[in-house]
Amino acid sequence: MQQHWGMKALDKSGFTRQLHRLHETLKYLFFSLGQHLKQLNTEARYVIDSFPVAVSDNVRINRCQLLEGETYRGYSASKRRYFYGFKVQLLMTHDGLPVEFYIHAGSEADITGLKALDPQLPAGSTLYADAAYTDYALEDAWYEAEKVALLVDRRKNSKRLHEPW
Incomplete structure (x- = not known):
């Protein structure tokens, strides 16, 4: 320089x-x-997912001086391990361009992060999410109020299964 x-x-x-x-x-x-x-984004299709940001390794949680408390201890199901830090909720277009984000403690559920993020999507949009974002009341209320469809990848034992097509 x-x-x-x-x-x-x-x-x-x-x-x-x-x-x-x-x-x-x-x-x-x-x-x-x-x-x-x-x-x-003319297609109005969006994707939301979360990822962990570990501040300290699991073995060193007792000695971590950056964060304190059990609220930062979370579980990453995809990695099948606990972490100590934050979760980032990332809303992106279907092409993968980030549009909004929200950072919260690692122990909070993904659906809590979505509610806190409160994305302002255009009417007629579709938001795709994994099974961690299942909340039937939120799906119905969001569609009635803003005409935004929240399509969640349902579990097998779900009360509202998707139609086969």
Whole structure:
């Protein structure tokens, strides 16, 4: 950087401080970009899923100084293991472009994250989700109020199975 622009490279601490200063700007930029991508998504099909962000390994939870409490201990079913940290709910277009996100404690359920995220989708949209997002009351209320269909991959013992077609 110094050769090309006459600036010294930022060390890790300086980069972190700059990033924290730009927190609100980056959040607004991501929100604006997400709104623009929603307008460009003419098919109005979206996908939501979550992934864990582990802060500490399971064995070192007792010594973790970044977080405290059992609210951050979560379970990742796809990896079949416990983690200590956060979950990120990511709403994206069917092409995989991220539109909205929500970060919450690892012990919270995915459906709780969806309710807190409260995505503002255009009327007539379809949101695809896995079985962790099963909530019949939310599906009905969302469709009646905003005409957004929440299509959840149902479990075999579900009360509302999908039609075979």
